[in-house]
Amino acid sequence: MIIEPIQSVLGHLYTVGPTVAGWIPRKDPATEWVGHVDDPEVGGITLRGKVHFHSNPLSDPTVSTLLVLLHGLGGSSDSTYMRDAAKDGFQMGYDVLRLSLRGADASGQDLYNAGLTADLHAAIASPQFSAYQNIVVMGFSLGGHIALKAAVEGLDKRVKSVVAIGSPVDLSPGVKVLDGKSRKIYREYILRELRDLYAAYASQTGRAETPLERVQKVRYIREFDELTIVPRFGFDDVEDYYQKSSVGPVLPDLTIPCLYVGSTYDPMIPRRLVEPWVSKAGPNLKVIWVDDGGHVYFPMVDLGFGERRGVVAQSLSYVQAM
Template sequence: MPILKSQLTTKFPFKNPHVNTIYKFFYTKDKPAYNRKRIDTWDDDFIDLDFLTADSYSIVVLIHGLEGSSQSSYMLSTANYLHNLGYDVVCVNLRGCSGEDNRILKTYHAGKTDDVDYIVKHLLNNHNYKNIVLCGFSLGGNLTLKYLGEYSNSLPNEVKGGIAISVPVDLTTAQAELGKLKNKLYMQEFLRTLRSKVIAKTKQFSEYNPDPKLIAKATTFRDFEEIYTAPVFGFKSPEDYWEKASSKPYLSSLGRKALLINAKDDSFLSLECYPYETAENSDNFFLMTPKYGGHVGFVTSFNDASYWMEKQVVNFIQNTLNIYS
């Protein structure tokens, strides 16, 4: 019955989910000295990978959330924490998120696990890692869980498991939750950068010509999926995309052990994003739902040095997956 209890205690004002979410977003950690490697993909594009190496046989693959990058605060803090313990770390910059636009019309989406599989195979073909663990945040967590389920019958032996944090495992209901008034500021920020990327693609690719008025008026994820994700990636509709990209259907058939940490007060998540019943009936799917934490926050106090989130990652790697640096 892998529902794990959490011992997260936090103080005012971090019991407010928005304070927790926003503070973590702006709370800067020491920036590690990444070693960037650009890998060319099968479709004439590229993915930028940022490495922190410690000559370990174990590597943790960190995957950021929507419109994040290797420079996102949660990526920096987790990468530093793992590296200081002796693990090798690679921070994935999803297509178009490394500070340079990618080469093709397609960028990334919440269910694009072929990129994850390609990155894993690159690590195996070019390094001597015995253990590979995936750790994804928000959208990156959905990719992590979907990959472990979708590729369950073909996962390399070196892939030992994964951790997913603050994940909208049910995209249909989560996008509706994000569209509510309480999340208006977050939605505006997401769509600000997404709209600018779509506009850039229209200038780069003449065959992609959505109505500029629709781009300017896009105020919900459904608007964006209808303008870009669905037509560009071949989905029938936004609803078709949400259904096919969600990791929730894969949670009962994960090929490796995986932990999902979703705070109960995460304003981004719907009730359907807390799959207790699946965890209760699974040998591989572990679930932890602390009362507080916000969205990829889990801050306990000002100048937070508890590293609660990062410790959960390491505890699962060491105590459940039995992997050490």
């Protein structure tokens, strides 16, 4: 049996290793996707992503299931875990959309936040995806939080299930962990991306609610949210944002079957912060904890669903069996 301190170290290695490996250039078989979402404050926003099609979904009646992937904080459709998940889903027969939330494509049109589900709703409603009879949504980290939030609100009836992998459910204590001294390497990696996204937003829109020079000096996630997300979306303060956006308290209101998969030794989303909420979620949420892996990255785990190993393949096999 592996003792706990070693598992904790492995949690860090499983988090960092695949990310670094993803920096090696590789061919992307996907094609560009462009969509649209209307925002009540700023008007029309262009959404972007990458799609993997087996054939034309509008002309091929055999195409039936679309897998929609959502990235985490500071990520995009090009994140390593998004590309790996798309490969697994495609090999299992799914067509796949890797969605970049607004601004994550560095277009600068707007900013996304942890409770903003409009982009997911708009992507699913895109005419390009009207032929699909079934849709599965899978979100990683913050993307899983957004997916669960949308499942509480009520998704398109074609969405049969939602999968959240390594996702926070209670934002304020989760951010406190990320802002801790021992998580500086992860925090700075995320903030580097967020500062760049805000710079593009300030340049493109001219709506920068906080001067760019101030945001570029940010060194904590809470500080970034306070200076950018709060004024952009009209929250009273950062705690108001976290309280109104957190999905944990409303998990009992899930409208469709959902699956949550987390690592006991996730260095960014501690199990102790997630478990109290998911344990009270009710019958529409199945929860699986893996005593291995890191943040959104896992070894070739077997969760007991189907022959294909790996957290994405196993999760999709579970969904297919429902």
